[in-house]
Amino acid sequence: MTTQGPGLHTHVLDTLGLEIAAGAHPPGQVLRTDELAQRFDVSRTVVREVIRVLESMHLVESRRRVGVTVRPTEAWNVYDPQVIRWRLAGADRPRQLRSLTVLRSAIEPVAAGLAARNATPEQCAALTECALGMVATSRGQQLEGYLEHDIAFHRIVLNASGNEMFARLGDVVAEVLAGRTHHQVMFEDPDPAAVTLHVRLAEAVREGDAVAAERLTKEIAVGALHELDVLAP
């Protein structure tokens, strides 16, 4: 689950980003480009490009004569999907999952309301199809298949909202759902109530019932938060 294909740049970036997100380099620590080049056995050019990217994410700050300083968490671009992935792989995944789930609970109901007004017939059809897929995979340890449909479902709602900022949150939601499924105690099948809510949400959107769509999505979010409370410390 790294960034993309091979490439020295990618490897160094991913490793460093992961380490910083995990807290292996506490804020204030300075890294030297030469050291990094030596450590990864790459040229300084590669390291510099990585540092520049990390800097654009506000994970580090590069200053002459002092080095590359790790910045405090408050400065990080926490909406960058890459950063989210790194953090979800790290130690404070629970805290992170909670933050993101609260974010979802704020955004998705509004997005669903908009989707009920703006969704195209194709989107409605796709939504129903996803809901059916969730039903079909909701029993018998088919968590991967369920996850896939769940992600697609929420992505469609966000896209159908017609708002670009909402739409682009699809990746974040995907990360959250995947993180929840993969890194948490989830022996059992998904909550049947959640499945039902998704089916009814698809209906509400199709019927253009914005109020119902918003309410149903809120219920889904509340359920997700409750699930976190139960399963996470």
Added chain:
Amino acid sequence: MTTQGPGLHTHVLDTLGLEIAAGAHPPGQVLRTDELAQRFDVSRTVVREVIRVLESMHLVESRRRVGVTVRPTEAWNVYDPQVIRWRLAGADRPRQLRSLTVLRSAIEPVAAGLAARNATPEQCAALTECALGMVATSRGQQLEGYLEHDIAFHRIVLNASGNEMFARLGDVVAEVLAGRTHHQVMFEDPDPAAVTLHVRLAEAVREGDAVAAERLTKEIAVGALHELDVLAP
């Protein structure tokens, strides 16, 4: 309103980012690193670092033998404050402002509700101070002073929510408010109703009234959206 201090890297990055965000290079267009180096009169090293950063923002995609391709808008990291700034400076500022305002209308009410529960006494005090500052600058063409207090106000609410994702949206809100004030027809003073709502919101948070805080913030958001409808095409 560029990125930071001087530096070749910064200049090239800012120029290119601005151009791409403005649509000067339509999606699919390919840029060659050599050409860019020549155009900006810098070494290929600098250009490569810029491209890597642009690539991490998903504004471009670099492939061997083909060049650096501009990616479609849907791929961009639109939550990156840098990208937001570039886009707000460009042609489709109206659309952008609307998207961001809708986003605010989803997030801030929830954040305000949480703030009412979690705000520290210091945050409550700071909030009241900001509200008073808004009142003081709400008449007599003191738009800049008003803007400053407005930004601080919303930033405090987002921070006081205790949710990291909300807190990090402070920069986005700041950009929106600044963009609205600077780039829009705003001869008159701010809407008096909005000022009142802010004062009452500060009170609600101080009193820990989450429901009222959420409702008041919703009203502020509705007002902002309405203002956009009236002033924007």
Added chain:
DNA sequence: TGTGACATAAACGTCGTACTTTTTGTTCCC
């Protein structure tokens, strides 16, 4: 004529080195 293997070249990817600039710590002198 169509298809597949192969050669070619274009662009990025990586490297090493040398030089410049800025910041900071230190030393020396008043």
Added chain:
DNA sequence: GGGAACAAAAAGTACGACGTTTATGTCACA
């Protein structure tokens, strides 16, 4: 003791060379 000149450290920039991938054109062969 304080301030100014100086020295060193680390990032910033430049340049040139070579490696690697891959789109594309060509040629042979059926």
